[in-house]
Amino acid sequence: MSESPLPIPPRPVRFHYQGREQQVSGQPPTTTVLQWLRDHAHCTGTKEGCAEGDCGACTVVVGEINAQGQWTQKTVNSCIQFLPTLDGKALLTVEDVAQGHQLHPCQQAMVDCHGSQCGFCTPGFVMSLWHVYQTHEQPLPRPALADALAGNLCRCTGYRPILDAGEKMFEAPRVLPDHQDTIAALKSWSQQANQPFMYVGPSQVHGGQAQRFVSPTTLDELAYWREQWPHARLLAGGTDVGLWVTKQFKDLGDIIYLGQVRALTDIHRSATQWEIGAGVSLETAWQALVELEPHLKEIWLRFASPPVRHAGTLGGNVANGSPIGDGAPVLLALNASLVLRKGAKTREVPLTAFYLDYMKNLLEPGEWLQSIRVPVPDPTQPEVRRAYKISKRRDSDISAVCGAFTLRFDGDTISEARLAWGGLAATAKRSAQAEAALLGRAWSEGTLRLAQAALQQDFTPLTDLRASDRYRLRVATNLLERFWLETRLPNPLQAEQVQVWPPVVTGAQP
Ligand SMILES: Cc1cc2nc3c(=O)[nH]c(=O)nc-3n(C[C@H](O)[C@H](O)[C@H](O)COP(=O)(O)OP(=O)(O)OC[C@H]3O[C@@H](n4cnc5c(N)ncnc54)[C@H](O)[C@@H]3O)c2cc1C
Ligand code: FES
Numbered sequence: 001m002s003e004s005p006l007p008i009p010p011r012p013v014r015f016h017y018q019g020r021e022q023q024v025s026g027q028p029p030t031t032t033v034l035q036w037l038r039d040h041a042h043c044t045g046t047k048e049g050c051a052e053g054d055c056g057a058c059t060v061v062v063g064e065i066n067a068q069g070q071w072t073q074k075t076v077n078s079c080i081q082f083l084p085t086l087d088g089k090a091l092l093t094v095e096d097v098a099q100g101h102q103l104h105p106c107q108q109a110m111v112d113c114h115g116s117q118c119g120f121c122t123p124g125f126v127m128s129l130w131h132v133y134q135t136h137e138q139p140l141p142r143p144a145l146a147d148a149l150a151g152n153l154c155r156c157t158g159y160r161p162i163l164d165a166g167e168k169m170f171e172a173p174r175v176l177p178d179h180q181d182t183i184a185a186l187k188s189w190s191q192q193a194n195q196p197f198m199y200v201g202p203s204q205v206h207g208g209q210a211q212r213f214v215s216p217t218t219l220d221e222l223a224y225w226r227e228q229w230p231h232a233r234l235l236a237g238g239t240d241v242g243l244w245v246t247k248q249f250k251d252l253g254d255i256i257y258l259g260q261v262r263a264l265t266d267i268h269r270s271a272t273q274w275e276i277g278a279g280v281s282l283e284t285a286w287q288a289l290v291e292l293e294p295h296l297k298e299i300w301l302r303f304a305s306p307p308v309r310h311a312g313t314l315g316g317n318v319a320n321g322s323p324i325g326d327g328a329p330v331l332l333a334l335n336a337s338l339v340l341r342k343g344a345k346t347r348e349v350p351l352t353a354f355y356l357d358y359m360k361n362l363l364e365p366g367e368w369l370q371s372i373r374v375p376v377p378d379p380t381q382p383e384v385r386r387a388y389k390i391s392k393r394r395d396s397d398i399s400a401v402c403g404a405f406t407l408r409f410d411g412d413t414i415s416e417a418r419l420a421w422g423g424l425a426a427t428a429k430r431s432a433q434a435e436a437a438l439l440g441r442a443w444s445e446g447t448l449r450l451a452q453a454a455l456q457q458d459f460t461p462l463t464d465l466r467a468s469d470r471y472r473l474r475v476a477t478n479l480l481e482r483f484w485l486e487t488r489l490p491n492p493l494q495a496e497q498v499q500v501w502p503p504v505v506t507g508a509q510p
């Protein structure tokens with residue numbers, strides 16, 4: 001067992017909001033930021049639409065001082081973020097955007113462009129636009145702006161006037177918020193940021209026992225608490241766990257929060273592999289994966305929405321192990337492995353061995369996912385790689401089927417094949433028979449047909465509200481065809497020629 005760190009005295013959650021320090025106690029640790037804002041702080045500008053991270057009505061900005069001592073900010077869905085995760089950070093809401101009675105350019109542009117009708121979605125859009133405004137000096141190309149707003153839904157206005165506003169806001173003289181007081185306050189707490197934090201909720205709420213929330217700051221502290229509290233729920237970005245509370249009303253018990261363990265957010269790049277910390281945000285992790293394989297860009301931008309990708313982590317996606325998740329099929333196709341840690345010991349397991357059954361994995365009590373290792377493709381061995389996501393809606397939707405494929409060639413023949421799938425089985429899984437049909441053959445139409453036929457033997461998909469079993473298998477079969485069309489020689493088709501969505505825009509990210 002790891003060495004015991006000092007005991008942690010519980011204290012209130014401390015964060016910066018509306019120009020001053022806020023201290024909150026007496027609330028369950030699973031109180032959401034949105035509940036606190038509306039029910040306790042009585043700041044009702046931020047709205048609740050879905051309470052599951054889908055509509056963006058609750059979008060807020062969270063600011064913090066990063067490891068390099070710089071101010072950073074991101075949009076998140078306040079409806080699924082638990083209040084103690086704000087400790088040591090700054091909360092910025094739609095109440096903070098205007099300066100006195102002077103609307104911010106993003107608000108004025110929404111007025112001028114008629115971007116609001118019933119107004120329910122407007123605070124969420126304003127927060128996303130405000131974030132774009134602060135993080136970019138020039139208007140984004142329109143499709144990139146649409147990507148940046150992909151987490152915000154509007155049921156009345158239609159998106160054109162809102163996108164118009166997102167362009168027009170840059171026409172006014174530039175107004176940048178002065179975060180200096182907030183930054184000074186956060187920096188004065190930097191000592192606190194390096195200390196583990198314990199928050200304890202009221203005992204009457206949690207079946208007579210106080211629910212505890214511990215937030216370690218180092219890998220060793222995390223290892224210690226995980227072994228001390230093997231029963232506790234690990235919480236990373238909360239974009240899965242948050243919904244267990246807001247939608248399923250689950251009692252999470254004690255919580256170990258990973259969000260302050262800085263070492264979990266490191267990415268180590270070597271010539272042969274990239275090691276992505278389990279706590280790296282989805283946004284940063286996908287950016288890194290796209291550096292390794294540019295064809296993953298579309299799946300990155302179609303994975304959830306910017307606020308979900310800012311909060312959620314790649315480790316959470318892998319550990320959660322949803323059969324319709326998008327991270328696992330992509331990582332399986334990239335031949336990733338996982339570093340698992342328990343106490344001081346680590347072990348490396350291939351991702352192919354991690355999932356045992358529906359939402360069951362290899363993790364032992366007291367064990368956790370530390371990092372994800374992705375081999376760097378060897379340039380001397382030609383490979384083709386693609387990944388496709390099929391969902392009913394383009395943006396912010398869960399996949400019906402996700403397919404991610406790698407083929408390696410030895411001369412003209414396929415020497416290695418990894419065809420990985422989400423949505424076809426109880427876990428993300430490779431298709432053994434379809435892969436076998438490819439090996440040792442040329443990547444020809446005949447070989448494609450063999451693989452498509454073999455795929456029918458690999459899976460017996462389920463029918464659910466997203467898709468029928470027949471649809472899933474048909475789509476998977478067609479995705480193999482699309483892969484072939486894009487990678488065949490001669491005459492490969494461009495991605496734009498084989499998809500129904502508008503082309504992915506390169507340039508500024510959401
Ligand atoms: C609106 C919305 C859209 C979404 N869209 C997509 C999508 O398009 N594709 C997709 O794949 N997913 C999607 N998701 C699901 C979710 O965002 C991802 O699964 C996300 O990566 C979860 O990461 P997290 O950090 O939020 O995990 P959490 O919710 O904090 O945790 C998830 C699970 O992993 C465990 N866990 C977390 N970190 C570790 C660790 N280091 N070691 C061991 N266990 C750990 C937790 O205990 C929990 O069981 C969506 C979610 C929402 C709300
Ligand atoms: S209320 Fe819909 S995303 Fe939070």
Ligand code: FES
Nearest residue numbers: 117118119154155
């Ligand atoms: S203005 Fe009514 S939902 Fe957007």
